[in-house]
Amino acid sequence: MTTPSTRDVSCQELVELLTDYLEGALTSDEVASVEHHLALCSGCAAYLDQLRMMIEALGSVTVKTLSDDSLDELIEVFRGLVR
Amino acid sequence: MTEDEGLVDRLRAGDEAAFAAVVRDWSPAMLRVAHAHVRSHATAEEVVQEAWLGVLRGLRLFEGRASLRTWVFRILVNTARRRGRGDAVVMAELAGPTVDPDRFRGADDRYPGGWREDSAPAWWEPEARVLSAELWAVLTQALTELPERQRAVVELRDVHGFPAPEVCDLLDLTPQNQRVLLHRGRARLRSILEVAAP
Numbered sequence: 001m002t003t004p005s006t007r008d009v010s011c012q013e014l015v016e017l018l019t020d021y022l023e024g025a026l027t028s029d030e031v032a033s034v035e036h037h038l039a040l041c042s043g044c045a046a047y048l049d050q051l052r053m054m055i056e057a058l059g060s061v062t063v064k065t066l067s068d069d070s071l072d073e074l075i076e077v078f079r080g081l082v083r
Numbered sequence: 084m085t086e087d088e089g090l091v092d093r094l095r096a097g098d099e100a101a102f103a104a105v106v107r108d109w110s111p112a113m114l115r116v117a118h119a120h121v122r123s124h125a126t127a128e129e130v131v132q133e134a135w136l137g138v139l140r141g142l143r144l145f146e147g148r149a150s151l152r153t154w155v156f157r158i159l160v161n162t163a164r165r166r167g168r169g170d171a172v173v174m175a176e177l178a179g180p181t182v183d184p185d186r187f188r189g190a191d192d193r194y195p196g197g198w199r200e201d202s203a204p205a206w207w208e209p210e211a212r213v214l215s216a217e218l219w220a221v222l223t224q225a226l227t228e229l230p231e232r233q234r235a236v237v238e239l240r241d242v243h244g245f246p247a248p249e250v251c252d253l254l255d256l257t258p259q260n261q262r263v264l265l266h267r268g269r270a271r272l273r274s275i276l277e278v279a280a281p
Contacts, residue, residue: 010196012187019266043203058241
């Protein structure tokens with residue numbers, strides 16, 4: 001009899017583990033379970049693929065910075081300080 | 084000379100363009116951190132502005148033991164905490180499944196918790212893999228609609244590239260809660276893209 005080191009995880013459980021998986025926060029047994037599942041399950045593999053694409057896309061999203069007024073005020077102060 | 088020393092020297096020498104550039108580059112992440120500590124957008128702007136004033140006042144004394152960015156964000160967090168509401172993480176931002184339970188098979192199924200046949204995620208078409216302008220707009224908008232702390236964590240980690248320990252520190256989160264917020268935010272954004280993707 002073999003003692004499997006991996007526990008079967010359902011799709012529903014797996015999708016909640018993927019950030020911990022990507023963050024390296026799972027134990028080696030959990031990693032093995034996740035990877036075993038991903039190798040066999042197209043739906044979950046597609047889910048992870050979408051997550052990765054989305055994370056990559058976020059890297060080039062532009063988000064709001066300070067208002068122009070605040071920025072101008074700061075530069076004004078900066079000018080005063082170095083004079 | 085490191086990049087940091089070069090920047091500090093330019094700021095000390097009164098290089099206005101260098102100052103404007105660094106304020107533009109770092110303020111979006113600073114706003115996000117400030118938002119996690121205070122209630123209104125106006126107050127968050129004030130906190131960021133006040134932090135930059137503190138940076139300017141202290142620049143002479145900056146010794147370069149930490150990176151300039153770390154030092155600037157340290158000043159920001161101290162400013163934000165003074166003005167902050169000090170709420171604990173809102174539990175509602177941490178609880179519940181991130182994928183609609185109806186997409187999975189029930190407990191009495193042969194494969195409980197497996198995707199239902201008609202609701203498993205589909206592989207995106209090759210042309211959808213490079214996000215279209217339309218999907219970009221969807222993603223950018225969805226980001227602004229995330230609950231405050233999820234948005235803070237996702238923006239700091241995935242948009243600005245801050246390492247996890249720094250995010251925990253800036254937002255007063257345990258490593259566990261930081262991961263939960265990141266997960267929930269990312270899962271929400273993915274689900275919105277999934278609906279919008281061709």
